[in-house]
Amino acid sequence: MKGKYTYVWVSLVVLVFGIIFVPRILERFNSNTVVENDRMHIKDNSGDLAYIMLNGKKRRVPEFAFLNQDSLLISNSDYNGKVFVVEFFFTTCPSICPIMNKNLLTVQKEFGDHDDFGIASFSITPEYDTPTVLKKYAESYGITDLDWNFMTGDREAIYDLANAGFNIFAAEAPDVPGGFEHSGMFALIDKKGYIRSRVDKYGNPIVYYRGHIAEELAKNDHGETQQITILKEDIEKLLQE
Secondary structure, three states: OHHHHHHHHHHHHHHHHHHHOHHHHHHHHHHOHHHHHOOOOEOOOOOOOEEOEEOOEEOEOOOOEEEOOOOOEEEHHHHOOOEEEEEEEOOOOOOOHHHHHHHHHHHHHHHOOOOOEEEEEEEOOOOOOOHHHHHHHHHHOOOOOOOEEEEEOOHHHHHHHHHHHHOOOEEEOOOOOOOEEEOOEEEEEOOOOEEEEOEEOOOOEOOOEEOOOOHHHHOOOOHHHHHHHHHHHHHHHHHOO
């Protein structure tokens, strides 16, 4: 008899749970609010931007020196006193790079008239992406900003800059379209050369901004897919510092 009564009580608990909680769970799924607890859900634009820390120190942009689309040697010192965005791309990329650079075009349109703003684009296929190729690529996008440099140079140095310097993944991958794989992230650098970002609702820096999602597709979405919009907001903040 004891086992029978236990079974009845368990059945009642399950029934009550179903009546009270299942409709609430279904409602959250239908309204997409279930994603609100995702760590990548971005909070509002209040508060200062975080510094990215490594071993207790603020991370600075690594030193670099490469040729740009005009065959001029560009180094990190050319960005001193400027807020700038960093990306790693390649001109023959068939997938995310066109989206990334179209997003950056909207950034350039908004901030291109600021002398203290720039963009640094590093090719991960430097053997093919010569200054001449990069020049044609920039022209094809209508890019005229002198502070947007498309850079090429020593392959090992570029991959070291991406993977070790910025921790933005880039690698040769023969099995993927285009033969190369990269994360599509943007890094945001302040006027003093520090890597900066806003934080999520838990107070953790998001570190990088997802550049491979078209902004116009993201405006009505939730969380991390809105990051081109928040990148612009954060650039504005750093320009005012």
